Amino acid sequence: MTITVALPGALRPYAGGRPEVTVDAAGGTVRDVLGALAGRYAGVVDRVMDEQGRVRQHVNVFVDGDNIRYLDGLGTPVGQGSTVTIVPAVSGG
Structure with missing residues (x-):
């Protein structure tokens, strides 16, 4: 199944400049999407996932506009034509 992954500006250099x-992604979860992404653009996934295989604290991942932190995390299902969006967290006051 084909999934679109939208990348923030900071990650685009690791994907040949592509937005x-x-x-x-055969398995149909965010974990599978990131695994497939790692096969082509390891530099992107290195900046999204930590050494324990979790999404880094200051990175948010969305499936069709819904934050996976409030769904099933990396086990969140994705469907044919879904868009997974990676967004760096913004903090401040």
Whole structure:
């Protein structure tokens, strides 16, 4: 199944400057999408995932506009044609 991954400006250099890429994710979860992404653009996933295989604290991942932190995390299902969006967290006061 083909999934679109939208990338923020900070990650685009690790994906050849592209604002979005498509990947084939057989398993149908965010984990599978990131695994497929790592196969093509390891530099992107290195900045999204920590050494324990979790999404980094200051990174948010959305599936069709819904934050996976409030769904099933990396186990959140994605469907054909879904868009996974990676967004760096913004903090401040």
